[in-house]
Amino acid sequence: MTAPVPPGPRTGGSCRTGRTGARPQISTKEPIIQEPDAPEPEATRREAGVAESARANRGWWDRNADEYQVEHGTFLGDDRFVWGPEGLDEAEAGLLGPPGELKGRDVLEIGAGAAQCARWLAGQGARPVALDISHRQLQHALRIGGTFPLVCADAAALPFADGSFDLACSAYGALPFVADPRLVLREVRRVLRPGGRLVFSVTHPIRWAFPDEPGPEGLSVSSSYFDRTPYVEQDEEGRAVYVEHHRTLGDRVRDVVASGLRLVDLVEPEWPAWNTSEWGGWSPLRGRLIPGTAIFVCERD
Secondary structure, three states, X not given: OOOOOXXXXXXXXXXXXXXXXXXXXXXXXXXXXXXXXXXXXXXXXXXXXXXXXXXXXXXXHHHHHHHHHHHHHHHHOOOOOXXXXXXXXHHHHOOOOOHHHOOOOEEEEEOOOOOHHXXXXXXXXXXXXXXXXXXXXXXXXXXXXOOOOXXXXXXXXXXXXXXXXXXXXXXXXXXXXXXXXXXXXXXXXXXXXXXXXXXXXXXXXXXXXXXXXXXXXXXXXXXXXXXXXXXXXXXXXOOEEEEEOOOOHHHHHHHHHHOOXXXXXXXXXXXXXXXXXXXXXXXXXXXOOOOOEEEEEEEXX
């Protein structure tokens, strides 16, 4: 859950920074060796292809999964399905369908992280599969527990047969980080059954034009909304260690349609009065004035 940062002050809506309530350091059942401290990466805007983006982001999430779960685990919960920092809950939104009708449905969660959404789906009687590119994120899913399958794979090459799922969902997973989102969307369409539904959330594209700051300084446009150059963090040798890709709202709609899906709804959650948390550039101040999340509800005919 992140967004763009050109050289200099960070811009865009980043969910990988900020704190919504920390808890004690956590561990997983299968500890991995963390890389030694490295110099702070350089933030820039440059082109980054499919392979470079996937490699960089797999490494970034493996290195930072522990910190992410510590910082945001309380907000996300262990078995809560939340679509974004605003706190819109699937139990209330019903974007995948009425909760009472999820029982027995095969559901794929893409970019599952610690599989909080999949765990909620299982609680409704669905049969979820949680997929993530990061092995370390899935170790946190193991730590929390659950009886559903966990799959470590790239969303652009789903290891499932055609027509395997009734529903697919992704809460800030995969799509912000891939160079060609149509590869992912076409794969999702392939594994959906006719009449199946995909719902995914991403940082609202307009956030790319604003600084990634929760206060008043985050309310003034600082870059072009139409600049689609990826945001890249790179090491001293110029190798990408984190990549995020910007698509305008129109781009996202065209990606959905070009992938053979039908756009049913576009939801822009308003910031609720109960949510006093700050999550990176998300805050009550900004949330009351500009959208932070876009949720696309799509179906396969």
